[in-house]
Amino acid sequence: MSASALLPAPALARGVEILRLLEREPERTLEGIAAHLPYPKPSIFRLLQTLAQIGLVEKTPEARYRALQVLRPAGVARRDLAQALEEVMEGLVGETGCTVEWFESTQEGMLLRRQRHPAQEVRVVARPGFLRVWNDEADAVALLGLAFAPEAPEPGAMGAYRADGVKGPLSARQVRGRVAAARTAQAASDPAFNTNGIRRSAAAVFCPDWAGVLAAACPYRFGSPPAPSSLEIPLRTAAGRLRRMLC
Known part of the structure; x- marks a missing residue:
């Protein structure tokens, strides 16, 4: 059983995992994402569809996924x-x-x-x-x-x-x-x-x-x-x- 399955909202936690994975590499295929996560590929595909529909991820013409929004801790200073x-x-x-x-x-x-x-x-x-x-x-x-x-x-x-x-x-x-x-x-x-x-x-x-x-x-x-x-x-x-x- 994955760690996210023990959380109150497992799908939310898995979506965040996908976003963090896409932050580390600008674009990945579905297969590339699935290779780094312990979840079935159909589940990952549905999560990517959801993230795309709410404007957090997009799918390129080459069938690669990239993040449109990123997660950052609130209040972290950024150099000019x-x-x-x-x-x-x-x-x-x-x-x-x-x-x-x-x-x-x-x-x-x-x-x-x-x-x-x-x-x-x-x-x-x-x-x-x-x-x-x-x-x-x-x-x-x-x-x-x-x-x-x-x-x-x-x-x-x-x-x-x-x-x-x-x-x-x-x-x-x-x-x-x-x-x-x-x-x-x-x-x-x-x-x-x-x-x-x-x-x-x-x-x-x-x-x-x-x-x-x-x-x-x-x-x-x-x-x-x-x-x-x-x-x-x-x-x-x-x-x-x-x-x-x-x-």
């Missing part, structure tokens, strides 16, 4: 987001030598809110207030927004830069594949430089629900520019640090 971002972004600038950016999702797209530049010449054209419109360019920031942002539409056909610097089309199917990869990794990188000579790597930030995207915008450098995937490691580390600071 702006202060935490300044500290983390400053460290990333020093570690990567790139311009570090913070994007948040809106109904229109991913909005650049904050930016920190390295000491050398600034070559990043985008400035705070820049908006990456949904389903326009499939860069790293847009892919993570499409993967996690509650405001994001269904992925459609988009454009993307090729190795020759030319922006070419991506079908909706190709975009969905890139979004799925970004969702799995919780990070993404541009495969090529854009016409401004910039290539971005980015990581999703959760606290524990969706918060935004940390990105490193690196200009083209003669010689051996850093591999974009190598920047995902410090970005993911910084995203985890932000979560610990804010949650």
Whole structure:
């Protein structure tokens, strides 16, 4: 007999268990949830349906479940987001030598809110207030927004830069594949430089629900520019640090 069965309202306790499980990982399948709980899969499915109907959980088109609300102890102090971002972004600038950016999702797209530049010449054209419109360019920031942002539409056909610097089309199917990869990794990188000579790597930030995207915008450098995937490691580390600071 499970511990929840001894409580006055076992179903309520099991629903809370599911929410806490989804807090630790942004998305899980029904099978993934059932693997961590000692309850029959049909019971878990009914609990997920109930949580979805009252607006606490949603089911994605890929049949994965994610929490829309999280449980936090009342009165727990949270560090100010702006202060935490300044500290983390400053460290990333020093570690990567790139311009570090913070994007948040809106109904229109991913909005650049904050930016920190390295000491050398600034070559990043985008400035705070820049908006990456949904389903326009499939860069790293847009892919993570499409993967996690509650405001994001269904992925459609988009454009993307090729190795020759030319922006070419991506079908909706190709975009969905890139979004799925970004969702799995919780990070993404541009495969090529854009016409401004910039290539971005980015990581999703959760606290524990969706918060935004940390990105490193690196200009083209003669010689051996850093591999974009190598920047995902410090970005993911910084995203985890932000979560610990804010949650």
